[in-house]
Amino acid sequence: xxxxxxxxxxxxxxSDGFHMWxxxxxxxxxxVCGGIIGIEREFKRRPAGFRTHILICLGASMTxxxxxxxxxxxxxxxxIARLGAQVIAGIGFIGAGTIIVTKRRQVKGLTTxxxxxxxxxxxLAIGAGYVEAALITTALILVVELVLSRFEYFIMSRxxxxxxxxxxxxxxxxxxxxxxxxxxxxxxxxLQITKSAAATKNPCAIFSLEMPMKMxxxxxxxxLAGIEGVVSVEEL
Numbered sequence: 001x002x003x004x005x006x007x008x009x010x011x012x013x014x015s016d017g018f019h020m021w022x023x024x025x026x027x028x029x030x031x032v033c034g035g036i037i038g039i040e041r042e043f044k045r046r047p048a049g050f051r052t053h054i055l056i057c058l059g060a061s062m063t064x065x066x067x068x069x070x071x072x073x074x075x076x077x078x079x080i081a082r083l084g085a086q087v088i089a090g091i092g093f094i095g096a097g098t099i100i101v102t103k104r105r106q107v108k109g110l111t112t113x114x115x116x117x118x119x120x121x122x123x124l125a126i127g128a129g130y131v132e133a134a135l136i137t138t139a140l141i142l143v144v145e146l147v148l149s150r151f152e153y154f155i156m157s158r159x160x161x162x163x164x165x166x167x168x169x170x171x172x173x174x175x176x177x178x179x180x181x182x183x184x185x186x187x188x189x190x191l192q193i194t195k196s197a198a199a200t201k202n203p204c205a206i207f208s209l210e211m212p213m214k215m216x217x218x219x220x221x222x223x224l225a226g227i228e229g230v231v232s233v234e235e236l
Contacts, residue, residue, distance in 0.1 A: 185212055
């Protein structure tokens with residue numbers, strides 16, 4: 001164990017320098033960390049995936065390396081954190097491009113945007129030579145995106161508040177749905193009527209509901225889908 005620690009410490013200290021090999025180690029670590037973060041997004045077919053995360057992490061790392069080089073080697077009078085601060089602010093433009101609001105009032109892309117922002121911070125840490133923190137953060141990001149996402153789904157599946165998108169054919173179906181909800185003591189906190197974006201142009205309803213403690217989401221959705229005239233029921 002001590003031998004591995006000595007080897008790791010030697011590698012880290014070697015990467016601190018601004019010689020070619022030190023810069024190469026940092027750049028390669030940025031590619032690895034950015035790729036690890038991005039590959040999970042790629043598997044889920046998100047707009048910002050494997051290559052996007054690599055490029056952001058690599059660019060942020062190079063930015064921090066450049067800041068240090070200007071101060072320590074060229075002896076320029078500059079704030080070493082200025083370029084890094086611009087990366088943190090500027091990455092918001094790319095992150096905003098991954099966030100969309102669908103016609104069903106769903107907000108998608110927030111996790112991807114947060115991952116891009118964090119990937120940039122990891123790159124800054126690598127460029128600054130704080131490799132240990134960058135690797136730990138990369139591992140924690142994977143835990144959040146792979147493990148805690150299941151825990152989040154577990155919590156959401158048992159939440160009392162639920163939003164449902166329902167497409168139906170006739171107004172009588174909407175009446176039957178509201179009657180069913182009232183009989184089951186499901187409180188309708190909000191109801192919006194719109195039209196489907198599909199070619200059918202069926203009317204749609206977006207329900208905001210507060211459910212009793214013992215009623216499951218799947219049971220409610222199955223019951224509503226079984227009402228005559230209801231085309232589809234989806235949870236938002």
